[in-house]
Amino acid sequence: MAGHMKKYILEEDEPTEKKGIYAAWDEDNYIVMSWIMNSVESHIAPTIAYYTKAKDMWSFLRKTYSHATNVVKILQLEEELCNIRQRDQDLSQYFATLIAAYER
Template identity: 30%
Template structure:
């Protein structure tokens, strides 16, 4: 989906900033003259950032972006094509994906981290300015509780018991503690299943 693709570009830009290579996509890191000894270093780093960018693009369309000479030209073209996508559309798409996720055949760890990746993407679009620390903490707790409910609701039926024990607590424990409790239940069930199989 194009919307998820553009979300990936937002994540790419954040990662590039952390790597200290943002100048290659903004154009601030100017290309030296070809006969300048610094040109080979610039060219190698430009190629590296371009490779990162192309690899962050969906395979279905990445081949369209292989012919640009500089990262900035590639970046500008991608943004021209997709920057009119609103944050609301991206948030909507991510929310739809969250609504569809269930544990299914996945382990608890894989299921939880699938949710966590989408939550992290959503967090990129949530920029709040709080008037007080109390309001901020209250909002964070509400968001965390919502995520706990989502995680528990998507578990397979065999985790109903641990799900009930967690929901029965007030206030809800932190999400890390909830994950640990469910993991322990998964391990316990795996051991019990192994004993039953050995007994047969």
């Protein structure tokens, strides 16, 4: 987006005046909407097809799908933490191992 000077479409609100810069914003909005529509999987496209602003499309997609990555990371972390054993480490070494796993 930034390389095409269109990132502002996802970050800024629609211009309030329907003249001047609005024409450029409107054109850029439709360009970004088409990029988004052409980038999502076919079963996702109908869920965003009714949006008229790329910013709203992007917000919906971010709210709906961004947490999936976090869930995977959380599950991986939980598994890793559950598999760490103290064994022959002293308490400070064991604690350092837990902290290192958490910070990854």
